[in-house]
Amino acid sequence: MMYITVNGEQKSTQADPMTPLARVLREEFFLTGTKVACGEGFCGSCLVLLDDRPVMSCLVPIGLARDRSVRTVESLAPDDRPLSPLQQAMEEHDAVQCGMCFPGILMMLTHLFEKDDAPSEADIRAALVGNVCRCTGYARIVEAALSVSGRPQSDNNR
Amino acid sequence: MSSPVIGSNLPRRDARDKLRGRTRYTSDSGRLGMLHAALCRAAVSAARIVRVDVSKARRMPGVRAIVTSQDAPGRYGIAVEDHPLFAADEVRFNGEPVAAVAADTLEQARAAADAVVVELEPLPALLSMAEALAPGAREIHSGWRDYEVLVEGGERAGNVAWEATVVRGHAESAFARDDVTVVESEFRSGRQNQAPLEPRGCVASYEDGRFVIETSTQVPWAVRSTTARLLGVSPSDVRVTVPAVGGGFGLKFEAALEPFAALLARASGRPVRLVNSRQDEMQTALCRENAEIRLRSAVTQDGSIVAREAVVLMDCGAYGGEQPFLTTMTAHTLGGNYRLGSVRLVSRAIYTNTAPTGAFRACNGTYCTFALERHTDEICAAIGMDPLEFRRRNVIGDQDIGSTGQVFEGDVLRPMLDRMARLRQCHPPREGRTGGRLYGRATVVGTWFIFVGPSAATVNLNPDGGVTLVTSGVEIGSGSTVQALPQLVANALGLRPEDVVVRAADTDSAGYDVGVGGGRTTVSLGVASTLACAEVKKKLLDLAADMLEASPEDLVLENGCISIAGVPSPRLTIAQVAEHAQAVTGPISGNGSFTGSGAAAMPGCASGHMIEALDLPVFAVHDCEVAVDPRTGHVDVLSYRVVQDVGRAINPRAIHNQIQGGVVQGLGYALHEEISIGVDGRIRQQGFEMYRLPLAQDSVTVQAELHEGAPSMGPLGAKGAGEVPILNVAAAVSCAVANATGKRVQEIPLTPPRVLEMLTDFRQPPNLNHIGRSWRDNVLADPDALLVKAGI
Numbered sequence: 001m002m003y004i005t006v007n008g009e010q011k012s013t014q015a016d017p018m019t020p021l022a023r024v025l026r027e028e029f030f031l032t033g034t035k036v037a038c039g040e041g042f043c044g045s046c047l048v049l050l051d052d053r054p055v056m057s058c059l060v061p062i063g064l065a066r067d068r069s070v071r072t073v074e075s076l077a078p079d080d081r082p083l084s085p086l087q088q089a090m091e092e093h094d095a096v097q098c099g100m101c102f103p104g105i106l107m108m109l110t111h112l113f114e115k116d117d118a119p120s121e122a123d124i125r126a127a128l129v130g131n132v133c134r135c136t137g138y139a140r141i142v143e144a145a146l147s148v149s150g151r152p153q154s155d156n157n158r
Numbered sequence: 159m160s161s162p163v164i165g166s167n168l169p170r171r172d173a174r175d176k177l178r179g180r181t182r183y184t185s186d187s188g189r190l191g192m193l194h195a196a197l198c199r200a201a202v203s204a205a206r207i208v209r210v211d212v213s214k215a216r217r218m219p220g221v222r223a224i225v226t227s228q229d230a231p232g233r234y235g236i237a238v239e240d241h242p243l244f245a246a247d248e249v250r251f252n253g254e255p256v257a258a259v260a261a262d263t264l265e266q267a268r269a270a271a272d273a274v275v276v277e278l279e280p281l282p283a284l285l286s287m288a289e290a291l292a293p294g295a296r297e298i299h300s301g302w303r304d305y306e307v308l309v310e311g312g313e314r315a316g317n318v319a320w321e322a323t324v325v326r327g328h329a330e331s332a333f334a335r336d337d338v339t340v341v342e343s344e345f346r347s348g349r350q351n352q353a354p355l356e357p358r359g360c361v362a363s364y365e366d367g368r369f370v371i372e373t374s375t376q377v378p379w380a381v382r383s384t385t386a387r388l389l390g391v392s393p394s395d396v397r398v399t400v401p402a403v404g405g406g407f408g409l410k411f412e413a414a415l416e417p418f419a420a421l422l423a424r425a426s427g428r429p430v431r432l433v434n435s436r437q438d439e440m441q442t443a444l445c446r447e448n449a450e451i452r453l454r455s456a457v458t459q460d461g462s463i464v465a466r467e468a469v470v471l472m473d474c475g476a477y478g479g480e481q482p483f484l485t486t487m488t489a490h491t492l493g494g495n496y497r498l499g500s501v502r503l504v505s506r507a508i509y510t511n512t513a514p515t516g517a518f519r520a521c522n523g524t525y526c527t528f529a530l531e532r533h534t535d536e537i538c539a540a541i542g543m544d545p546l547e548f549r550r551r552n553v554i555g556d557q558d559i560g561s562t563g564q565v566f567e568g569d570v571l572r573p574m575l576d577r578m579a580r581l582r583q584c585h586p587p588r589e590g591r592t593g594g595r596l597y598g599r600a601t602v603v604g605t606w607f608i609f610v611g612p613s614a615a616t617v618n619l620n621p622d623g624g625v626t627l628v629t630s631g632v633e634i635g636s637g638s639t640v641q642a643l644p645q646l647v648a649n650a651l652g653l654r655p656e657d658v659v660v661r662a663a664d665t666d667s668a669g670y671d672v673g674v675g676g677g678r679t680t681v682s683l684g685v686a687s688t689l690a691c692a693e694v695k696k697k698l699l700d701l702a703a704d705m706l707e708a709s710p711e712d713l714v715l716e717n718g719c720i721s722i723a724g725v726p727s728p729r730l731t732i733a734q735v736a737e738h739a740q741a742v743t744g745p746i747s748g749n750g751s752f753t754g755s756g757a758a759a760m761p762g763c764a765s766g767h768m769i770e771a772l773d774l775p776v777f778a779v780h781d782c783e784v785a786v787d788p789r790t791g792h793v794d795v796l797s798y799r800v801v802q803d804v805g806r807a808i809n810p811r812a813i814h815n816q817i818q819g820g821v822v823q824g825l826g827y828a829l830h831e832e833i834s835i836g837v838d839g840r841i842r843q844q845g846f847e848m849y850r851l852p853l854a855q856d857s858v859t860v861q862a863e864l865h866e867g868a869p870s871m872g873p874l875g876a877k878g879a880g881e882v883p884i885l886n887v888a889a890a891v892s893c894a895v896a897n898a899t900g901k902r903v904q905e906i907p908l909t910p911p912r913v914l915e916m917l918t919d920f921r922q923p924p925n926l927n928h929i930g931r932s933w934r935d936n937v938l939a940d941p942d943a944l945l946v947k948a949g950i
Contacts, residue, residue, distance in 0.1 A: 032179070035404075042847050100355035137820075139860070
């Protein structure tokens with residue numbers, strides 16, 4: 001039996017320690033917000049924060065998450081609480097299309113904003129280097145993220 | 159009278175759940191007692207099957223059912239039924255399914271699939287179109303003559319799965335004129351994987367003697383009919399439902415895994431889940447086909463194109479699939495942009511021992527536009543005319559005819575070019591060009607169409623005054639079913655979009671629909687929905703007229719209320735009338751249906767075409783600035799501009815999002831998404847490590863203008879806007895790279911190694927020796943008979 005804190009709640013699992021974290025999140029804890037679009041760490045749809053650091057949960061064995069803390073997209077606006085400022089910006093910019101990439105992108109950007117509350121456009125694009133979006137062409141995702149950045153809009157170093 | 163709901167930037171109703179991670183896609187589905195399935199795939203590209211032995215696999219732990227070709231003897235196809243569910247006597251591509259297994263866990267299913275014994279006798283594999291068309295090449299389908307043909311008219315022989323030709327005017331004599339310059343160009347384009355983030359997958363069960371399939375598809379009705387055909391059951395024994403789909407781009411425009419899961423569900427009596435891994439998707443996606451193209455034009459010194467001929471080879475892979483249909487598109491993507499004095503085109507789908515190709519956003523159009531626009535720039539260079547001026551003089555305008563003799567309506571492309579010219583003037587090339595890079599720019603045109611076709615809609619007026627829209631429309635991410643459709647319905651009935659419930663696709667509840675793709679949702683489902691609303695409105699007003707003691711013609715319906723024109727009160731809410739209807743007539747509902755008008759071509763011009771003339775053409779003008787690094791071959795896109803013909807913008811912001819996304823997908827196609835096939839017939843790019851999709855740092859922000867007012871049969875004059883944005887991108891980029899480097903760009907994608915070879919003159923031009931020198935050598939049909947048929 002392993003213990004793991006998921007979105008602030010202590011959970012236990014008996015999964016084989018080599019089971020990917022993404023699979024435990026989705027199939028045992030029913031946190032299907034985390035997607036597995038490639039299963040090889042190249043698309044970022046499974047990105048979650050493990051002890052506040054971004055990881056591709058399809059590649060992290062659950063054994064390495066033992067006694068650690070995981071945050072998934074479901075943590076951003078739990079229960080019936082309102083959307084986080086970042087989620088709200090994505091909605092207001094009509095950024096969403098199919099939606100599969102957003103859970104990972106939101107967690108990556110959440111991490112970025114926790115490190116730096118005023119990232120530039122270049123910072124945002126660089127942060128998303130491991131997140132594939134096939135629908136949107138990224139422009140609105142970047143615009144939405146910039147709109148919640150504390151950086152003056154004219155001060156983009158791209 | 160138009161209401162502000164049309165042209166408004168209505169947000170998506172599905173955005174919040176998608177942002178919260180709550181949306182449930184097919185790949186998130188689970189059911190009690192569900193089994194997991196895996197496919198056993200052939201690991202060679204061509205072989206005779208000696209024996210398939212599942213006895214060992216059947217005894218593996220957890221295995222509940224195994225099915226093979228004996229369980230699904232049927233074949234399917236769009237024009238020719240050449241495709242079995244499982245390889246039966248012969249393996250024709252690496253990755254072709256041989257058996258399917260359902261087990262308690264996915265690992266058990268995969269282990270059992272690996273334990274299926276497949277004894278094979280190798281055959282020579284034909285991996286390229288050059289090999290497949292070589293004299294004496296083995297026939298990949300030796301039984302092609304016996305296949306059932308569903309659509310007549312295409313020539314077929316040997317490895318030519320389908321041939322479509324266009325002949326208008328006497329091209330040979332025009333080429334022989336002594337006052338023309340003849341320009342000849344050859345091109346090659348690669349495959350492109352659609353790569354939606356949600357792979358193809360489904361959950362099937364067998365309930366009360368019927369197959370119930372939840373699936374990630376764009377075409378619920380095609381899944382229904384294909385599954386029924388392959389399983390030998392009645393289509394009404396198959397029910398297909400579709401939750402939110404995580405992207406499609408054409409990959410999900412054919413049935414895929416559903417028949418396997420359905421067979422296993424019946425065999426096991428349990429729900430069965432079958433979802434492709436990314437590796438499965440890379441190996442078996444119905445990629446945009448690779449193509450090889452020769453174009454030849456005769457042009458006068460003043461820039462009139464007096465003759466054009468083209469040979470277009472499209473690699474359909476091991477089975478025909480969509481390609482016999484897509485050969486049709488050459489007539490319009492190569493022949494619907496410029497006025498042509500005479501024309502002859504041949505477009506051929508070629509069988510090879512590779513994974514079947516299929517539909518991908520602006521299918522056929524992306525590479526034909528690439529070839530045509532590069533050819534157009536070569537013509538301009540040959541006769542010394544400015545490329546923009548040449549286009550302005552020659553683009554199709556009102557009452558001009560396309561290649562098949564179709565008469566086009568309205569001046570659309572020319573004013574769009576003028577608009578782009580103004581945009582270009584407003585944004586002169588940036589200052590400060592340093593670093594030894596080569597700079598170039600190009601403006602290109604493209605013609606595409608809306609794939610109209612049958613659609614049905616029902617609108618139910620609910621007692622609370624809201625309505626439910628019931629269609630087979632699927633939300634694949636484009637937003638049509640959560641933005642344009644509820645906007646159109648709300649507008650027609652004086653409601654707010656939030657009063658319109660949109661029912662998710664279920665073939666048991668909604669009428670037939672071709673599917674979501676080809677830019678058709680807003681047009682075909684839009685018209686059907688609007689007509690259904692008209693019936694609801696008539697019933698509403700008839701009842702309200704009784705209640706208000708007025709004539710129905712004197713009533714107005716707006717803001718959820720009905721009143722007498724010019725008289726503010728009395729007025730009734732729609733809910734009051736709907737409530738009254740319950741007592742008087744019973745609930746109110748309306749039905750609408752739509753299909754294309756069947757635009758006319760000139761008789762005899764087109765042979766083997768499933769669409770001889772475009773019901774609803776769509777045009778686009780793109781402009782691109784690039785910088786090429788001569789040391790690395792890297793192409794940087796500095797700016798990108800689009801003027802797109804949208805008819806009328808129902809939701810401008812949503813259209814801009816489609817343009818941005820489509821252009822970036824096109825940049826991937828033009829620059830770095832590359833599929834290559836190894837000597838074993840296996841696709842080398844087995845995941846996103848090798849297959850380079852556009853990332854945030856690659857993408858440029860597109861400046862787009864929506865061109866409104868072109869004629870359209872769409873609702874309120876709208877045209878589909880989601881498919882066309884990718885059409886011109888490879889053309890714009892490759893013309894700009896040619897402009898920057900002074901080199902003859904003949905191949906895409908323009909990966910850095912390819913560009914570097916081109917810059918250093920190490921790149922050999924594409925070897926298209928398998929395309930005969932004379933156009934006549936490339937047609938199965940008798941060229942003289944084609945002339946007679948066209949009345950020449």
